[in-house]
Amino acid sequence: MTEPTWLTWAKELQALAQSGLAYCQDDYDIERFKRIRAISVEMLSQHTADLDQTTIHDLFASETGYVTPKVDVRAIVFQDDQLLMVQEKADGNWALPGGWGDIGLTPAEVAVKEVEEESGLEVKATRLLGVIDKKCHPHPPSAFHTYKILIQCDVVGGETKQGLETSDVGFFAEEQLPPLSVGRNTESQLRMIFDYWRDPERPAYFD
Structure with missing residues (x-):
């Protein structure tokens, strides 16, 4: 696991508090869970000097209901x-087309939609390559516990063009990857994705 311990603790406290607030009815317990949530925000703010506590609360501790991981779909x-x-x-850097899962769409439908919106290409989803737990990989610290779903797609039409959230589109060889x-x-x-491209029979990866 590459995630810092303080971040793991902060997210666990937030999850406990949010789940407690979703189900408890005792006024004293509600106040205790609110305090636990506030502590999680304070912990995060100590390590993110560029964000104030109000912003962190809006991003990190304003949801309700039982806590589950967020889902990021990448095509x-x-x-x-290439x-x-x-x-x-x-951030000016390069990524696989994709984004948060959408209510009402399957992961495959999200992958197809994101490719068209971000690159202009029309694709068909063909293969699940993996389900990644973000905390197990060398990503920067994140306030959210995130699963990343990797779905291979084949081009069936369209032309490359930038989207609302993207400024350029390109195909890259493994030895010429851009700044990520x-x-x-x-x-x-x-x-790993290039390894899957070279081995169509390789089983899907999961953490």
């Missing part, structure tokens, strides 16, 4: 042995 698209990537406007948006994908994950 894997190859053309002439991997499709998009340049993120948010490591919050979205890491070099080791992309190396």
